[in-house]
Amino acid sequence: MSETLHIVGGGMAGSEAAWQAAEAGLNVVIHEMRPHVATFAHKTGDLAEMVCSNSFRSDDDERNAVGLLHWEMRAAGGLIMEMADRHSLPAGGALAVDREAFSAAVTERLRAHPLISVSEEEVTELPSSGNWIIATGPLTSGALAEAIRAETGAEQLAFFDAIAPIVHAETVDMSIAWRQSRYDKGETEEQRTAYLNCPMTKPEYEAFIDALLAAEKTEFHEGETAGYFDGCLPIEVMAERGRETLRHGPMKPVGLTNAHKPAEKAYAVVQLRRDNALGTLYNIVGFQTKMKYGAQTNVFRMIPGLQDASFARLGGIHRNTFINSPRLIDAQLRLRSKPNIRFAGQITGVEGYVESAAMGLLAARLAVAELAGRELAAPPPETAMGALVHHITGGADAKTFQPMNVNFGLFPPIDAKGGRKGRKDRYKAYTDRSKIAFNEWLAGQD
Template identity: 50%
Template sequence: MQTKRVTVIGGGLAGSEAAWRLAEGGVEVELIEMKPARRSPAHVLDGLAELVCSNSLRSDNPHNAVGLLHEELRRLGSVVLAAADATRVPAGDALAVDRERFSALVTARLEAHPRIRLRREEATRLPDPPDLALVATGPLTGDALAAEIAALAGGRLHFYDAIAPIVAGDSIDRTIAYARSRYGKGSGEDYLNLPLDEAQYRAFVAALLAGGKVTPHAFEEARYFEGCLPIEVMAERGPDVLAYGPMKPVGLEDPRTGRRPFAVVQLRREDVAGTAWNLVGFQTRLTWPEQRRIFRAYLPGLANAEFVRLGQIHRNTFLEAPRVLAPDLSARARPHLFFAGQITGVEGYVESAACGHLAARAILDRLAGRDFSPPAAATAMGALHGHLTGAAHPPGYDYQPTNVVFALFPELLGRHRGKVARKEAHVARARKEIEPWLTPSP
């Protein structure tokens, strides 16, 4: 190897996963994390791998694309998936965690690794060659570093994202809320549901539309990820959009009446004890006073809600990866720099960790003097790599952040009748084709 030292900037999910994979591959890693010296408005913990928007890593069912990604990362020795499994809280077939215990466990494992040195300071400039560096500063990259990355990318770097509120469990009216997972998945106690009749739903939507919102600065353009739209933006698209989206009541019949409400607000537990609950899909740019007023007044069961955390809007930085990055996730303009995580245009906790793993494997290949060998396109890891390189998209595609979905996978051969059969075929093919990539080349 030409060197055995790599700098990783950013201790989020991608940076933590990459640092672990590099260290396990025999590389001395200097991991730079700005907290607690400086933190973004969305961060509250001092630890690494902080989960900001939600405590859920989404479906753990391998017949869902993200569940298959979970499986592949576990088989690859992911530190993020190991920590998630160790700090899991009930959430049906979703992999949800106690976010404080999760962050603490990832932090402890990386701090204890003999080849990882953690530096608690803000990186304000990109490292110079020849030493290799991985930038995994995520959607909340500091202004100084973001300016350097923008210059490297030669274009715009950001849109906006929003996070959902959390309420205290003992402030929820349990005479109104009922416990039920959609279609009875899980233990039945993983979610609480607030039922709304049609009149209540219409009143809530009207209040949402009229409520005061956080306004971006005049020089900023709000560009939202379609999979994480603020609820008021969804409501602006039509009066019934929320009822068919995050407030969809299908599979959530009230066991006390046997009937399906017109709409439902789902609350997902934040910890095993159920002391805090996340309003599922309720990411918002309402001002904090308006959140308190509207949610208490118009959502049944939350009249006396105590908010552990209120929703907020924040900048989300990402590169046009197919144009700016080479297939090994290094910058075309500055090949000693690699990028990983949400800054590359992947969306989601698990996708960010997977991207960190991909970049780390690419760096190990570079250090060994060989070309990067990506995972097969038919695997979840390979499909994500196909998104980053553009190979999974048609010509002229407008590059946007995305979660891993089966639409990114190569077309299946043969006939497969029905959605279930197609998913089973995707999974069977992926499990076979990930095998050669499980053991890194020496």
């Protein structure tokens, strides 16, 4: 093809979209403002840089919706999944990656593609001509966000997201902490011991909650109002919902046995997940926070095993921009008022690395088909990718629309003929049905 597809944003969605389009024969220009224009969370100019976590979450493609989405993207020749698999780390039943190696590999592959070029500039307006995908993610620049707001008339495009701290592994006290994945998940010993666990007694937990609630927090700027995405709540916001909330959330002690004191049940457990291939860095699972830096070090060092912890990165809070997709974009991911522009990734209201990349993959394939004069419908709603796109383009109520991870609640219900199915059997039925439908969708493009 002689057409050119312009992609704004070189994150998960933009990188996947560029790969899919170029592999289909389109010339692609990735417009990525980093490193010339920095963001709060990004540290490099690499494409597909991971900033909030190093986990793609569950890789179980038989009973888990995000694992099923992994499967679909692999089946569609997704670059993000290929590089994630190549640079994976032990993480029990989850897919975690070496962040720096992963991003470097995606960047190298895209820059080496003969049909892809990278323009290091900030796009500040919505183009009126040409073929475009806006995949600027949760940290869309202020100028472009204003342009989107002016075009769509949306009154609110932003909520706030938080990132978790990372600890130097050598500073964790292993006479207190122990290695174990919850319920010993994983096929190998390395996978079954992928997490570090720090136990708490009830008095230690209560003191931690008191300190957490009293700590100095980062406040919103004047005039900024927003809600949090429930899947990435700051721990202090969770604690404010009830003193036991954390103990039934990221600090739940179930499925873990203290290797130092097997007969003693911890009241709460803080888990740390390996963050790089060398095993020198660990992130504190579920500990997104808006505490100020000084308060973070004081509070987190109250965790048994982290009393002498050194932090490679402290947590933080940042703006997350997304559009009201059910109102603004059509089933082809095109902006209704400017159909030469598609949106992809977290800005569409999907949440998570894999979900974002999946929308990039889909936006590119839809663009390729349109430019070739072919009609391509989105994957059917029985698939993980189809369930997501259906949700953001009409399945969700525009009045209450909020970002969403992929989950089986977005899928058409399974007909449980012959009796009620148990949860595991029902989830397996969802994934079996989805794989058939997704393979048929792919076959229709050959």
